[in-house]
Amino acid sequence: MTAIPTGTFAIDTSHSEIGFVVRHSGIAKVRGRFTDFVGSFTVAENFADSSAQVTIQSGSVHTGNEQRDAHLRSADFWNAEENPEWTFTSTSVEGSGEEFVLHGDLTVNGVTRPVALEAEFNGAIGAEGEETLGFTIETEISRKDFGLTFNVVLDGGNLLVGDKVKVAIEVEAVRELVTA
Numbered sequence: 001m002t003a004i005p006t007g008t009f010a011i012d013t014s015h016s017e018i019g020f021v022v023r024h025s026g027i028a029k030v031r032g033r034f035t036d037f038v039g040s041f042t043v044a045e046n047f048a049d050s051s052a053q054v055t056i057q058s059g060s061v062h063t064g065n066e067q068r069d070a071h072l073r074s075a076d077f078w079n080a081e082e083n084p085e086w087t088f089t090s091t092s093v094e095g096s097g098e099e100f101v102l103h104g105d106l107t108v109n110g111v112t113r114p115v116a117l118e119a120e121f122n123g124a125i126g127a128e129g130e131e132t133l134g135f136t137i138e139t140e141i142s143r144k145d146f147g148l149t150f151n152v153v154l155d156g157g158n159l160l161v162g163d164k165v166k167v168a169i170e171v172e173a174v175r176e177l178v179t180a
Helices: 066-073
Strands: 007-011 017-024 028-034 037-043 051-057 085-096 099-108 111-125 132-142 161-175
Touching (some): 028 066, 085 111
Antiparallel strands (some): 007 037, 007 161, 017 028, 017 161, 037 051, 085 099, 099 111, 111 132, 132 161
């Protein structure tokens, strides 16, 4: 088992992605991602004391369909104009090593709920002071838990948008240099 190097790391957004998948019309899945986000985390000597924080610009959604993206940014869904930032702040870490659970508070549309992110450490590269770490992180949330209740009942009874949203995050993060 590879130990995760300690220190504070900034997410390299050019090599990271925050994506999601939600059922559409009861028969297919739509994938999307956010293109504007920042974050950092600290890996502590005592791994249980590690922490993370991320801020996502909700209006930066990209699903490959501008009409759908505009609808998601509208008041029907997450009203990006009034709720421009979503945040995650960790509250605890469970486990250690290559697989662990990062517990924290996720705020979407001004609604904060606890979430558990299942994380896998993918490794580290580089020399001391110039290290880059990689993680794969996943969770599933209920959009209704965050007040996202817009829907349409289709012919046959299927809903336009499913409630469960799978979140998949790929992170590369670079050690932040400490200046005196």
